Amino acid sequence: KLSHLTRSTGAGGLAQWVLVELQGEVEPRQSGELAGSLLGDLHYTHEGIPVLIVGHHILYGKVVQLEKPFAVLVKQGAGEPGAEPLARYGVTALIKTKLLFKTRPKPIITNVPKKV
Amino acid sequence: SLVIRGEKDEQAVLCSKDKTYDMKIADTSNMLLFIPGCKTPEQLKADPASCNIIHSQIAGFSNNYWELRRCRPKLRKLRKLLMEDPYKGPDSQKDQTSTFSQYTTEDLLSLIQASEEEILHELQVIDACKIEGYWRILEFDYEMKLLNHVTQLIDSESWSSNKVPLRTCLEELGSLEPTEMIEHILLSYGRKYTDAGEVYFEMHEDKICRAIAQMLLQNAVKFNLSEFQEVWQQSVPEGMTTKLDQLKGLALVDKNSRPETIFLLKVEDLPEDNQERFNSLFSIREKWTEVDITPYIQDLCAEKQTVGALLTKYARSSMQNGVKVYNSRRPIS
Numbered sequence: 001k002l003s004h005l006t007r008s009t010g011a012g013g014l015a016q017w018v019l020v021e022l023q024g025e026v027e028p029r030q031s032g033e034l035a036g037s038l039l040g041d042l043h044y045t046h047e048g049i050p051v052l053i054v055g056h057h058i059l060y061g062k063v064v065q066l067e068k069p070f071a072v073l074v075k076q077g078a079g080e081p082g083a084e085p086l087a088r089y090g091v092t093a094l095i096k097t098k099l100l101f102k103t104r105p106k107p108i109i110t111n112v113p114k115k116v
Numbered sequence: 117s118l119v120i121r122g123e124k125d126e127q128a129v130l131c132s133k134d135k136t137y138d139m140k141i142a143d144t145s146n147m148l149l150f151i152p153g154c155k156t157p158e159q160l161k162a163d164p165a166s167c168n169i170i171h172s173q174i175a176g177f178s179n180n181y182w183e184l185r186r187c188r189p190k191l192r193k194l195r196k197l198l199m200e201d202p203y204k205g206p207d208s209q210k211d212q213t214s215t216f217s218q219y220t221t222e223d224l225l226s227l228i229q230a231s232e233e234e235i236l237h238e239l240q241v242i243d244a245c246k247i248e249g250y251w252r253i254l255e256f257d258y259e260m261k262l263l264n265h266v267t268q269l270i271d272s273e274s275w276s277s278n279k280v281p282l283r284t285c286l287e288e289l290g291s292l293e294p295t296e297m298i299e300h301i302l303l304s305y306g307r308k309y310t311d312a313g314e315v316y317f318e319m320h321e322d323k324i325c326r327a328i329a330q331m332l333l334q335n336a337v338k339f340n341l342s343e344f345q346e347v348w349q350q351s352v353p354e355g356m357t358t359k360l361d362q363l364k365g366l367a368l369v370d371k372n373s374r375p376e377t378i379f380l381l382k383v384e385d386l387p388e389d390n391q392e393r394f395n396s397l398f399s400i401r402e403k404w405t406e407v408d409i410t411p412y413i414q415d416l417c418a419e420k421q422t423v424g425a426l427l428t429k430y431a432r433s434s435m436q437n438g439v440k441v442y443n444s445r446r447p448i449s
């Protein structure tokens with residue numbers, strides 16, 4: 001009936017994470033799993049524009065300061081009935097920034113045929 | 117810390133110490149990846165040494181998240197729980213076996229979807245009191261009996277109702293009722309203060325007149341307005357003046373009937389949900405003026421929302437005899 005949210009104990013303040021927002025879905029290359037797989041490379045241009053290279057696609061995004069920051073919660077404590085009546089969620093991290101990629105991924109062409 | 121409250125059949129709310137928020141799951145068609153320790157351009161600029169590849173792990177991903185929206189605390193349930201077993205006085209308690217649930221502060225904190233401060237404030241508003249560790253509401257008749265003891269004493273002692281001494285009240289009335297109850301009724305209907313080391317109460321004229329009106333009105337479906345006003349003025353303590361303004365949210369005057377009538381309509385008996393509240397009001401009366409309807413919708417206003425905004429959303433306005441009136445947006449059966 002009651003769930004408590006508390007700040008996780010730890011040195012210093014809460015960890016700050018970053019959110020990366022992508023349109024559509026991400027699938028593993030072969031029929032592998034997502035866990036442990038490499039997603040891609042994240043770069044920033046000199047102007048601070050985030051650039052994501054996934055497979056042979058390139059995505060351009062922008063850094064957005066979240067109007068409403070997120071708190072990342074991790075459930076702690078027993079979930080069994082009768083064990084502990086209070087479910088606890090620890091606040092693991094805060095997310096105040098997101099990298100939003102909403103432009104269409106462009107294929108990276110490395111070989112441009114020369115005009116004959 | 118924050119607390120999520122709600123029973124299995126209720127929608128969850130999140131409470132801070134003094135605020136309540138609705139929790140909703142928000143879906144997005146986008147994919148949200150969480151990356152601990154990922155640096156933003158600003159952070160990298162500030163640290164020019166880190167030009168190497170930083171291996172970051174994606175901690176997880178999701179396409180939904182919980183969204184919080186500040187909401188009105190859901191306090192109707194509090195009143196409902198305490199009304200299950202109103203306190204009727206020390207004598208009646210002996211006959212009762214406790215077949216009813218009784219609620220401590222902790223019980224209420226786990227059952228009511230509101231923050232602690234909002235709950236404690238509401239307990240004060242409804243004049244609840246703690247008896248043997250449990251929060252109780254007084255049964256109205258018992259409450260009036262206690263109030264009557266006090267007003268009669270004020271009259272017989274010829275005190276000013278602004279300076280009612282606690283000590284004498286307890287001495288004179290202590291044989292009739294428990295001293296805690298006498299003090300409770302004084303606190304409910306007066307403002308406590310000290311003067312030269314003695315405790316006094318400045319009685320709330322409006323609240324006393326209002327309670328006496330309720331006592332009169334609950335005995336019939338409706339009353340002839342002028343007859344009621346006469347009886348009402350005669351029933352209140354000497355020196356107090358009755359005014360229809362005191363009855364906002366308690367009673368409604370029908371100015372269209374001949375003769376004019378008045379009947380009991382308590383806002384706390386009306387639905388808590390906005391649409392249901394308006395439906396209920398429009399089934400009681402087809403057209404309302406803003407002045408008449410305001411006391412019955414004031415409590416629905418969200419943070420920074422006005423009565424006018426509510427009326428725009430839930431009602432339609434028109435002119436009747438040069439006065440702006442509101443009626444339902446949809447047909448009411």
